[in-house]
Amino acid sequence: MSNPFLPPSGxxxxxxxxxxxxxxxxxxxxxxxxxSRVDATVYLELLEKEFEWWSIRIGKPMFNTCYIGGGxxxxLNSQQWSKLIKTIEKYCNFTPSAEITVEANPNSLKAEHLHAWRDWRVNRVSIGVQSFDDAELEQLGRMHNSAQAYEALSAAIVSGFSVNADFIFGLPGQTFHNWSRTLKDAVKTGVDHLSLYQLTLEPGTPWENMPSENLSDGYYPYRWAQWYLPRKGFKQYEVANFSKPECESKHNINYWREGEYLGVGLGASGYLSEWRYKNISTLQEYADAMTSRKSAITSGERLTPEAKAREAFILALRMTDGVYRDQYKNKYGAFYEQMLLDILESFPKHLYEITDRNIKLTTKGMRVANRIWLELI
Ligand code: SF4
Known part of the structure; x- marks a missing residue:
């Protein structure tokens, strides 16, 4: 019998x-x-307890995508990976075509990881490259250099994985030459997916008080990527994501299409039965909760219908297909669609496109998406 707490199987x-x-x-x-030296081993034991806690409530669900990220x-070394895989297999089922992604850093990705993942279910690896310029990598405080990044990408591709590489633009002092060379080199590596993020100065980080004037303008690097990547076979399918045909991230599409997901682990978030939750974010609290068989959830919320309608509209507009109007109206009603359309139509016409079927941002609209979200939220 299906579990009323979960979406249809798969x-x-x-x-x-x-x-x-x-x-x-x-x-x-x-x-x-x-x-510390023992934290990872202890953490994997605690993670198993969290899976056990969930299994009492939702059984052994069938997943269509899985993303192991961080951090x-x-x-984790190969023994720790074996433990993690055993835990996942004990508590989770996967559809035959499930997309299973693991995040990797170039300096710590080893052949033993690739073997363990290939022998299990992993079919996609996402590598945090950030730049192919050694001075930029140093500036970003990364632990790898460009040679290690090329090596990691090539090892993952040769092992048969679908491979994504993350890059950052808008760094202090970043020149157009550096950025275009990084992207050209990225295309040459043979990856089938690229995620491009503009550097932002986040609260609570060492760079939070850096004057924002120090950052380089992100508009032109982004515009160039939108021009260059499609010529190399990469279609932009979301504000920050470009892929070769059929290589889009199903896992991330599920987020943008408001699909439900179980989030497990310290600091993870989840979204089930229209309810969004966030887990505890310190190891001590997580350990206390798990050893006393309590929940790891520290907060949860159910959005109001209006907040949900706004959020769904913005998430869909992140994708180049945009909002599917019939689906949206069936779920949220024509009132909210009209309310948000009125806001969108206050922007210049070349930034969006409205047809009977979809509402979407144009290539130019994607470049100023953050300004549009601020009005729609
Ligand atoms: S950006 Fe750096 S600190 Fe942040 S998760 Fe990646 S490797 Fe860790």
Missing amino acids: ELSLYIHIPFCERKCPYCAFESFIP TPTI
């Missing part, structure tokens, strides 16, 4: 958070910290 995603990094990058606001999942 429409659920799983996110597992590995909250460890060898060093904190000065711009990074993700939930991660430098572990740095490649900080």
Whole structure:
């Protein structure tokens, strides 16, 4: 019998958070910290307890995608990966075509990782390259150089994985020449997916007080990527994501299309039965909760119908296909669609496109998407 707490079988995603990094990058606001010698081993035991807690409530669900992110999942050694895989297999089912992604850092990705993943179910690897310029990598506080990045990408591709590489633009002092060379080199590596992020100064990070004038303008690097990548076979399918045909990230599409997902691990978030939750974010609290068989959830919320309608509209506009109007109206009603359309139509016409079927941002609209979200939220 189906579980009323879950979507129909095979429409659920799983996110597992590995909250460890060898060093904190000065711009990074993700939930991660430098572990002590035993933290990772202890954490994997606790993670198993969290899976057990969920299994009492939702059984052994069928997942269509799984994303193991962080942090740095490649900080785990092969024994620790065996333990993690055993736990996942004990508590999760996967559809035959499930997309299973693991995040990797170039300096810690080893052949033993690739073997373990290939022998299990992993079919996609996402590598945090950020730049192919050694001076930029140093500026970003990364632990790898460009040679290690090329090596990691090539090892993952040769092992048969679909491979994504992440890059950052808008760095202080970044020249157009550096950025275009990085992207050209990225295309040459043979990856089938690229994620491009503009550097932002996040609160709580060492760079939070850097004057924003120090950052280089992100508009032109982004515009150039939108021009260059389609010529090399990469279609932009989301504000920050470009892929070769059929290589889009199903896991991320599930987020943008408001699909439900179970989030497991310290600091993870989840979305089930229209209810969004966030897990505890310190190891001590997580350990206390798990050893006393309590929930790891620290907060949860159910959005009001209006907030949900706004959020769904914005998430869909992130994608180049935009909002599917019939689906949207069936779910949220014509009133909210009209309310948000009125806001969108206050922007210049070349930024969006409205047909009977979709509402979407144009290539130019994607360049100023953040300004549009601010009005729609
Ligand atoms: S390696 Fe990734 S998750 Fe870790 S601190 Fe750097 S950017 Fe953040």
